[in-house]
Structure formats: C-alpha cells, structure tokens
Amino acid sequence: MIAKVIHRFIKSNIFICYPLSVICYLFVCGCVNTEYNVGTHRQDIIFYSTEKEIAMGQAISKEVSKQMKISNSPYDIERINKIGKKIIEVCDRKEINYYFYVITGDKNGTTEDKNAFSVPGGYIYIYKPLLDDLNDDELAFVLAHEVGHVVSRHVIKKLQAAMGYNLLILASGATSRDGQFTQGLSFALEQIMAAYSREDEFNADEIAVKYTKALGYDPKAGINVMEKLYKENKKKIYPISYFRTHPYTAQRIAHIKETLHLPLDVADYIN
Secondary structure, eight states, rough: OOOHHHHHHHHHHHTTSSHHHHHHHHHHOOOOOOEEETTTTTTEEEEHHHHHHHHHHHHHHHHHHHHEEEOOOOHHHHHHHHHHHHHHOOOOOSOOOOOEEEEEEEETTTTTOOOEEEEEETTEEEEEEHHHHHHHHHHHHHHHHHHHHHTTTHHHHHHHHHHHHHHHHTTTOOSOHHHHHHHHHHHHHHHHHSOOOOOHHHHHHHHHHEEEEHHTTTTTTHHHHHHHHHHHHHHHSSBBBBHHHSHHHHHHHHHHHHHTTTTOOOOHHOO
C-alpha cells in the first residue's frame, strides 16, 4: 500500500522531487541496498546489484567494441594482461572478472589520445598512445587506478546518480534493444568518459598505491604519470586525454605524495 502511494506521488511530482522520491520508492520496494564498500570502507546506497552491474558492463563493452578499434597485437595484449592479472590477485573486489583492452583508435582511424577508462563490471580500457608512453611501473599504476574505480564502484554510483534506476535498467540491456536502450547506452558512455570527482580520484589513487606497492611496483610511478601527462598536454591539446578526463592533477600529485609519506615541494603547496 505504501509503495503504491509513493508510486503515485512520484508520477505526479516527477520533475519536482525526482532524486528523493525515487530513492524513497526504491527503498520501500527493496530495490535499494546499503552495502559495505571494500574500496571506500563505507556503507553505500546501491540501486544496482553486482549481477546487473555485470550485465550493464557487457552491454557497454559491446558498444565500445562497435565504436572503437581494439588492438589485436599479441605484444599489447600480453603486456596489459600480464600486469592486469597481477593486480587482480591483490584486488579487494573478487566477485567479478576483469578484462583489459587496448584501444588503437575509432572506426575512422588511429588516435593520438592518451586516456584510460573503466566500465562497470570490470572492463578496463587504455589507449595505445598512453600504453606506449608508460614503463611497467607507470602502466601498473594506471591499470590499478582504473581497477580501483571498479572496486569502489565509482562508475556505477556515478551512473546511478546521473541516470536514475529506470535508465540504468535500459542501459543494462535488460529490456529490448529499442530507441530507449540506445539512448540509455549512449548516455552511459558519456558519463563514463566524464570526469570523476576529486574524492573518487583520490580514492582510486590510494588504491593504486596500495596494489602497486603490494606487487613490488614503484608506487611513485603515479607521480611520474601525472607529471608526464601534464607536461605533454601543455604542448598539444588532445580531443580526449587522460589529463582532461582526470582533473585535479596537481592535487592528485600532492595526495599521492601524502599517501606515500613523501615530503611536498613548494610547487605542491602553491598548486
């Protein structure tokens, strides 16, 4: 009865109080869970189960494969999988599988973009120009950072905040592949490529430090990556870059240093 009342209230006030009303409705219907987040060490409100997150990741991954060229180079595949598998061994979130891919460009040609991103359900992508520019320590940090976003469910939380429950269902492929599905999937991709909050970036960097350190990689490589990409992006503007989609570069460098208990220089305090 309560659920029916809230449902009628939502329908009549959808544009006035959408976020709050949806959360109330989903709580009553049992669609929202609070669970311990192994990445942030907090209780989080989650609309989406792990199974549905995996289904959404599969749908988005298929869309990425349609829009992007995925490297079939044995060297590229072996390199990211070798490091990626090590990261999975120390990863805090074990209930999903992780997949690592190298993007060489879109369907129109190669790319100069230096970027990396993660998709719900454990799909990790890195652009080849960035891959080629990193040594193994730096690559381990970037991959661990992206895995960290999945571990802390940053991706799914960002999507559920931006899209709401119904559009998430559509984007997961749980319904027929009609115009609404395409709209939901397209919007999901846009949100994935958008910048994370500073808090989420700091958390993913902390996780990257933890994982790389545990595996014997140099965790200070994260600082090298940030400095390298910052310098390069001042020389040339890329359409989409790791620097652009991962803001707060100076603050992130300082935070990595603090996490490693390294002294800050004057530039860190100024920035």
